Amino acid sequence: MAKKRRYDKSEITEPSSAFDLFSNSIEKVLDFDFFDSGVTRFNAIVLTQPVLLNPRAIPSTGPLDFVLGADTLSLGKFRFFARIQGGLNSPHAFLPDPCDPAISSDPLKQLKYIKLHTEFYSTKDSSMMRPKVGDTVVVELQQNSFSYNLYVGEFVKLLDSTGGNAPALTDCSGMQSNFQNVPGGWSGGTGNGSKGSYTDPITKKVIAVTNGSLADVGLIAPATMGYGGRSPRILKDLVFSWNNLAIAFKAAFPGWKLGGSGNRTYASQVALKKKWCAAGDCKKAATPGFSKHGWGMAVDVSFYTADGEQHSMSFRLPKGRTTDESKWTDNFKAYAWLFRNGPTYGWGFPPWAQSPEVSEFLGVPCTGKCGGNPEAWHMETTRTGLITSGKTAYNAAKDAETPPVADATDPAATTEEEETDT
Secondary structure, eight states, rough: OOOOOOOOOOOOOOHHHHHHHHHHHHHOOOOOOOOOOOOOOOEEESSBBBEEEOGGSOOOTTTHHHHTOOOOTTTTOEEEEEESSSSGOOOOOOOOTTTTTHHOOOOHHHHHHHTEEEEEEEEETTTTTTOOOEEEEEEEEBBOSSSBOOSSEEEEEEEEESSSOOOOOOOOOTTTHHTTOSSTTOOOOOOOEEEEEETTTTTTEEEEEEOOGGGGGTTTTEESSSSGGSSOEEEGGHHHHHHHHHHHHHHHHHOOOEEEEEEOOHHHHHHHHHHHHHHHOGGGOOOOOOOOOGTTTTTEEEEEHHHHOEEOOOOOOOOGGGEEEEEEEEHHHHHHHHHHHHGGGGOOOGGGGGGGGHHHTOOOOOOOOOOSSSSSEEEEEEEESEEEEEEHHHHHHHTTOOOOOOOOOOOOOOOOOOOOOO
C-alpha cells in the first residue's frame, strides 16, 4: 500500500515540470515513500553502460557514503543509471519513461530523461557482475525520514542479462544502439573521447584528461558573470577571462547580458552528432570526443535583453551594407561586437566558424581555413598551453600519477587537432 506523497504528481504534466522538480530537489534528495513495509530492494532496468569509477573524482564524504563506505578505492567499481520497475508502485513512476518511443526517437531528449533517474554504484561484492544496457538488476535504495534517497543507490546483483525475467519498459529496442559508445557517467566518466593532459599554469602539475570528462577531475567551473544560470560551464582557468568579456559586453550594451553553453560531456556529444546526422547535416557537430566543448574551451554564445528574452547571433549583413551601426539588427550588433572585441579578452571565432564575407565587412578578413561550417554563435578561447592532446601526453600524465590541481585564475587553452565544432 502506498503512502501519501510529499508532492502533487498531477502537477508534473510536461517535460519542463519534471526538469524543474529535478533541478530543485536532486541536491536535497528527492523524497518518496510508496511502501509501508520498509522495502529497499527493487528490480530495475539498466539505462546506460556502466562506467568505471575514478577514485580521484569521488568526494571523501557525502551522499556516496551509503554505497561506497570506506571502500572507495577498490578497483573495478562502476556506476550506471537505471529505472526501477513496478508500475505505479515504482519510486520512478513519476518520471517519464526514457524508452517510450516518443522519447527514444530523440537521443538528446532520451539522455536528459535518463539523467533524471537514480545513479547506481557497484560495491566490492557486486563489481564482478557488470551489467549492460537493457539488463534487469537488483538495486537498493537508502531510506530516509520520509522515504528514499533517489540521488544514488547500490547495485546489488545482476538478475537477468537477457531482459526476459521481468516486464520490459515500453520500448527499449533502440537503447543499446543509441548508447553503445556512450558512458553512463554524466559528469564525464573515462569515456571514449580523445586523450590528453592538463597542465596547471601556476603549479605546472600535470594530470591525464579525456575529452568530455574534465568535470570528473574538477576542471570545469561555471562562469559567474552574464545572464544568471545561463552562463557557461567551462575550463576553470577560463572563467576569469570569460567573466571579463561578459562585463565588457554588458557595458557596451546596457541591459543586455551574455549567456551560453560551454562544457559538453562525451554522452551529449554523441547525442548531438546523432541528432544532426538524422537531420542530414552531420558536419554541424564535431566527431564525438574531439569537440572543443569537450575540453571546456568553447562556448555557444547567445545574449539576453532586459526582458529576459534570449537572442542568437547573426551573420545577416545590414541592408545596403551600411556602416551606420544604428541601422544594424541587434543580432548583428552583438556578433560584430564579439567578433571585434572578443580577442582582447581571450575569446574569438575560429576561421572555420566565420563567414568570410562578414569578416571582411567588419574589417578583419578571415585567414586560414575559413567558412567551412559558419556558426555565428561558436566562440573558442584564443589561448594555448593548458591542454595537450594525444595519447602520448595522456600516458605520460598517467604514469606520473599527479593528483588533481587547485584552482588557478586565468591563462588557458588547448593544443589539439583542428576540427569543425559546434
